Amino acid sequence: MEAARSDETLRPATADGHAGSAWPPGKPWPSAQPVGSGPPPDDIMIEFRDLYKSFGDKHILQGVTMAIPKGVSTVIMGGSGTGKSVTIKHVVGLLRADKGEVWVHGENVDELSKDDLDKLRLKIGFLFQSGALFDSMTVYEQMDFVLKRHTDLDADGRKDRIMETLEWVNLPKTTAQYPSELSGGQRKRIGLARSIVLQPSIMVYDEPTTGLDPISVRVVSKLINRLRDERGITSMTITHDLLCAEMISDHVFYLLDGVYAESGTLAEVAQSSKPQIREFFGDEYTMMFKAVRDGV
Amino acid sequence: MASKPAIRSSPAFIESLARVGEFGSFVGDFFKRFWRPPFEWKEVWRQMDEVGVKSFVLTAVTGLAIGVVLAMQSRGTLARFGAEAVLPKMLALSLVKEIGPVFTSLVLAGRVGAGIGAEIGSMRVTEQIDALEVGSLKPYNYLVITRIVACVVMFPILTVWADAIGLFGGFMESYIVGNVDYRVFFASAFDSLTFPDIIVDTGKTAIFGFIVASVSSFLGYTVRGGTREVGQAAMQSVVTSILLILVADVIVVAVSLALFAPD
Numbered sequence: 001m002e003a004a005r006s007d008e009t010l011r012p013a014t015a016d017g018h019a020g021s022a023w024p025p026g027k028p029w030p031s032a033q034p035v036g037s038g039p040p041p042d043d044i045m046i047e048f049r050d051l052y053k054s055f056g057d058k059h060i061l062q063g064v065t066m067a068i069p070k071g072v073s074t075v076i077m078g079g080s081g082t083g084k085s086v087t088i089k090h091v092v093g094l095l096r097a098d099k100g101e102v103w104v105h106g107e108n109v110d111e112l113s114k115d116d117l118d119k120l121r122l123k124i125g126f127l128f129q130s131g132a133l134f135d136s137m138t139v140y141e142q143m144d145f146v147l148k149r150h151t152d153l154d155a156d157g158r159k160d161r162i163m164e165t166l167e168w169v170n171l172p173k174t175t176a177q178y179p180s181e182l183s184g185g186q187r188k189r190i191g192l193a194r195s196i197v198l199q200p201s202i203m204v205y206d207e208p209t210t211g212l213d214p215i216s217v218r219v220v221s222k223l224i225n226r227l228r229d230e231r232g233i234t235s236m237t238i239t240h241d242l243l244c245a246e247m248i249s250d251h252v253f254y255l256l257d258g259v260y261a262e263s264g265t266l267a268e269v270a271q272s273s274k275p276q277i278r279e280f281f282g283d284e285y286t287m288m289f290k291a292v293r294d295g296v
Numbered sequence: 297m298a299s300k301p302a303i304r305s306s307p308a309f310i311e312s313l314a315r316v317g318e319f320g321s322f323v324g325d326f327f328k329r330f331w332r333p334p335f336e337w338k339e340v341w342r343q344m345d346e347v348g349v350k351s352f353v354l355t356a357v358t359g360l361a362i363g364v365v366l367a368m369q370s371r372g373t374l375a376r377f378g379a380e381a382v383l384p385k386m387l388a389l390s391l392v393k394e395i396g397p398v399f400t401s402l403v404l405a406g407r408v409g410a411g412i413g414a415e416i417g418s419m420r421v422t423e424q425i426d427a428l429e430v431g432s433l434k435p436y437n438y439l440v441i442t443r444i445v446a447c448v449v450m451f452p453i454l455t456v457w458a459d460a461i462g463l464f465g466g467f468m469e470s471y472i473v474g475n476v477d478y479r480v481f482f483a484s485a486f487d488s489l490t491f492p493d494i495i496v497d498t499g500k501t502a503i504f505g506f507i508v509a510s511v512s513s514f515l516g517y518t519v520r521g522g523t524r525e526v527g528q529a530a531m532q533s534v535v536t537s538i539l540l541i542l543v544a545d546v547i548v549v550a551v552s553l554a555l556f557a558p559d
Contacts, residue, residue, distance in 0.1 A: 128423040129423070134424055
């Protein structure tokens with residue numbers, strides 16, 4: 001296990017971690033605008049402004065503020081129950097902010113009508129933790145269902161698009177299979193295929209590699225990178241998986257006590273002065289990044 | 297006296313009221329969204345197969361058992377009064393007006409209600425409903441409206457089927473025990489029925505179908521947690537549907553008697 005990790009897991013993000021990265025190393029990360037200042041600049045795809053969210057007396061998000069530029073891959077990390085999933089659910093309007101603003105594609109999500117929210121959602125792909133494949137449909141049917149509803153493609157056009165997308169995730173022979181007949185890694189990849197079949201400009205990944213073996217983690221992570229590099233898709237990923245974060249992150253936000261306590265490259269976040277964050281990464285990882293930084 | 301305010305302000309009471317309100321809004325959504333696309337005809341057809349075709353055997357067995365047992369139980373009593381000849385009339389009236397519709401709906405509430413509650417509930421906890429939502433695929437139309445329409449259409453059809461099988465069961469009993477001719481039996485049976493009997497008393501099962509589908513969909517759609525909660529939702533779907541069917545039956549019968557009172 002350690003031998004397998006030594007090659008890719010421990011490769012520092014600040015070196016050549018992201019071939020084709022859309023965010024040049026050293027370039028300052030943009031700040032979010034204040035609440036009430038209108039749409040963000042055109043190059044900002046997603047922006048959270050002082051976002052608050054509570055469930056009963058549980059205060060989950062307490063002023064989350066961040067901007068995500070176009071075409072980059074952002075990773076959100078943090079311990080369990082810190083509100084990572086809650087944060088990304090605001091992007092697609094599955095949750096509404098108690099206070100603050102969420103801007104996606106230049107639109108304030110909470111102010112959209114149902115129809116406008118549906119239109120915005122078509123520009124966003126969302127890969128759920130479990131894949132969330134529809135149990136009653138085959139792989140082909142679930143992708144066809146999405147295309148039939150949202151495109152004018154005829155049956156041949158839809159078939160071409162589905163096969164092209166399945167080829168892309170390297171699972172072209174699964175068309176007739178039901179979700180229950182797929183492995184965990186295949187379900188994630190089919191979930192990814194279904195999410196991108198409408199060719200969105202934003203992808204949101206909720207723990208895309210949880211429960212997968214290291215080989216599958218690399219396969220899924222490489223697909224996420226290809227989406228960014230080949231299609232220019234802006235991505236926002238929640239993960240606990242350091243191998244995945246290492247492979248895909250241009251920028252990392254670390255969520256602690258309802259706010260983003262740290263942000264930067266993975267190496268910068270791993271070397272945080274905050275003990276909870278250092279504990280999350282573990283001594284081995286933190287030391288490795290420190291050694292790389294110091295040129296040891 | 298002192299207990300009343302305590303009940304009114306108890307969290308459980310407030311939560312129950314909130315759930316009732318939530319259910320009201322959920323049902324209201326049906327009437328708002330039913331007229332608007334997307335119209336999921338293919339899924340309605342699939343649900344009609346699921347609710348209807350796959351329940352034909354169950355409702356047939358239910359109808360047959362009721363018909364035979366009702367004939368067996370009534371024969372002795374009627375014979376004591378020398379009224380055996382009215383057995384077909386009595387069977388037809390009781391089957392078509394009350395026992396057939398209510399028994400069929402209760403049996404379907406068990407099979408269909410549990411199925412809808414469990415299926416939609418498991419879709420909720422496995423994020424499939426969220427996936428439909430973020431894919432702009434209108435999960436309410438796809439999951440709820442289709443099931444309600446299927447139940448509203450199929451409950452009356454299955455009731456007519458169960459009534460017919462029940463009458464046949466009653467005839468078989470009469471034929472075996474009393475060697476009654478089928479022409480005499482069915483002529484007597486149908487002679488007792490009026491058009492409103494058939495339409496109103498069979499038609500009320502459409503309301504029962506609406507109750508079963510809407511209650512079960514609501515409990516599945518709003519489930520939170522994991523497999524344990526899905527199981528509870530399925531169980532509550534059946535229990536609540538049965539209770540509401542019985543309450544609705546009293547109301548429908550009272551209204552129909554007021555509107556179509558026999559002379």
